[in-house]
Structures are given as C-alpha cells and as structure tokens.
Amino acid sequence: MTKQKLGNIITGLSLIIIGTVIFLENLNLIELQFGIFSWPIFIFIPALGFHAGFFLSGMRKDMAGLLVPGGIMMTLSLLFYFEIMTDFQYAEYTWPIYIFAPAVGLFELWLFGGRQKGLLIPVGILTVIAGFFLAQMLFAAILNFGQLSLL
Numbered sequence: 001m002t003k004q005k006l007g008n009i010i011t012g013l014s015l016i017i018i019g020t021v022i023f024l025e026n027l028n029l030i031e032l033q034f035g036i037f038s039w040p041i042f043i044f045i046p047a048l049g050f051h052a053g054f055f056l057s058g059m060r061k062d063m064a065g066l067l068v069p070g071g072i073m074m075t076l077s078l079l080f081y082f083e084i085m086t087d088f089q090y091a092e093y094t095w096p097i098y099i100f101a102p103a104v105g106l107f108e109l110w111l112f113g114g115r116q117k118g119l120l121i122p123v124g125i126l127t128v129i130a131g132f133f134l135a136q137m138l139f140a141a142i143l144n145f146g147q148l149s150l151l
Contacts, residue, residue, distance in 0.1 A: 014045070040080035047073035054112065064113030071105030093137050100130035 018041070050070030057063040079097045083090070103126035110119040 018042075018045075038081075038084055040077045040084065043073050043080065044077035047071075047077055059112060061112070061114050064109050067108035067112060068102075068105035071108040072101045075101040075104045093134075093141070096130040096133040096137075099126055099133070103127045103130070 047070050050066045050073070054060075054063050054066040054070070075097065079094060079101075083094065103123045106119055106123045106126075110116065110123065113119075
C-alpha cells in the first residue's frame, strides 16, 4: 500500500469518526462535556496535519511551505477555542490576533525553511501592527477602569 493510499484511508476514517460523534451528539445519544469537539476542531485538525506533513517529511526545507497555513490555522483555532471558553466576551479585544496569525505561519516558514531574511519583513510588520492595536486596547481598558473606579 502506498503512502498516499494510507493517508487517504486515515483522512477518510478521521472524517467518518468526527461525523459520527457530531451526529450522535445531535441526536442527544451522547453528550460532549468538553469543548474540544466544538467547531474549531475542524480548523485545528488540518493545522496539525500541515505540521505533521512537514515534520514527517524529515523537516525538508522544500516542504516548509506547509507550515504557513498550518501556523495560521493553529493560531486561529486556538483563538476560537479561547473565544468559545469565554463566551466571546473578549472578542472586541482579541481581533488583532487575526492580523498576527499570518505572522506566525510566516515565522515558522522562516524558522524551518532556510531562514531567508526577507520573510522577517512581513513577520515584523504584522507583529508590530497587531501588537500596536493590542497595546492600544490594553491602555484604553486601563484608562476606562481607572475612570470607573474614581466614580
């Protein structure tokens, strides 16, 4: 059996298992107590797949491109899990993570793909922009808290 056929079988079985679990939960035959099976898992699992594809390839530099979508999707899935756990009450503050997510993927490409200096330019720009907006919101929240406590 070739590696591609084995990969197709594993992918198919994974989708069948995930679909069966969701179907059984919708029929109220099982109750999932943990948020791990909520919708961000459909972003998290492919992100793991991209990372696994790179690391199982022997970390070949020509395969490092897999880390860009993997890093973006991993960052966003973790953000979505955080949002679900906090009932989206911090969503107005966490939106700069959407800007930061591509920086994570590009940084992974830089780290494992040959360390081309040109990749650090977009990584730096995206990180600075996201950091600026996060800091701006943090300072605004601190000032609002200070005004509320004085009243």
